Amino acid sequence: MTINALTGIVPDALAPKSRRIFFDELEVIAHIGFHDVEIGVGQRLLISIEIWVDEASFAQDDQVSSAWNYDNVRHDALRLATAQHYNLQETLVRAIYDMIAARAGVTGLRVSTRKPDIYPDCAGVGVELSSF
Numbered sequence: 001m002t003i004n005a006l007t008g009i010v011p012d013a014l015a016p017k018s019r020r021i022f023f024d025e026l027e028v029i030a031h032i033g034f035h036d037v038e039i040g041v042g043q044r045l046l047i048s049i050e051i052w053v054d055e056a057s058f059a060q061d062d063q064v065s066s067a068w069n070y071d072n073v074r075h076d077a078l079r080l081a082t083a084q085h086y087n088l089q090e091t092l093v094r095a096i097y098d099m100i101a102a103r104a105g106v107t108g109l110r111v112s113t114r115k116p117d118i119y120p121d122c123a124g125v126g127v128e129l130s131s132f
Contacts, residue, residue: 018108019058021068023049025114028078031085032092032115039085044117045092046124047077049100050110057105073100089113089127097129108132 026049029042051073059066077096086092097111114126 019053019055021051021053021070023047023070023074023077026074026077028081030081030092032087032089034087043115045081046114046116047081047096048112048114049073049077049096051100051106052108053105054107089115093127093129101131
């Protein structure tokens, strides 16, 4: 059975309305923060990225050439997170957001970061930037 064997029998009401690619809590050691204890010390940072793409940008066959290259998105996000010291999570989130938003086919985007080791009574402290 081929992937396209059921083409044409899915009811219009069940046709996909959105297409999303996501990275859930990509972990990186980043130099981020403005407090004295954060300067010059790497700390764990979790990056989550949700990318909505148009139909033309979402693979409709099983060919690698038809898909988004997750490696490139991951690599670019990690490169931005480790390229320099950031005082604020907001600055890093905006850099990642802008890098992805500039790509062809993006129709919606959400990028967040979270420091999981800041407070013992909290799962994390973070920020989010979204097109919604």
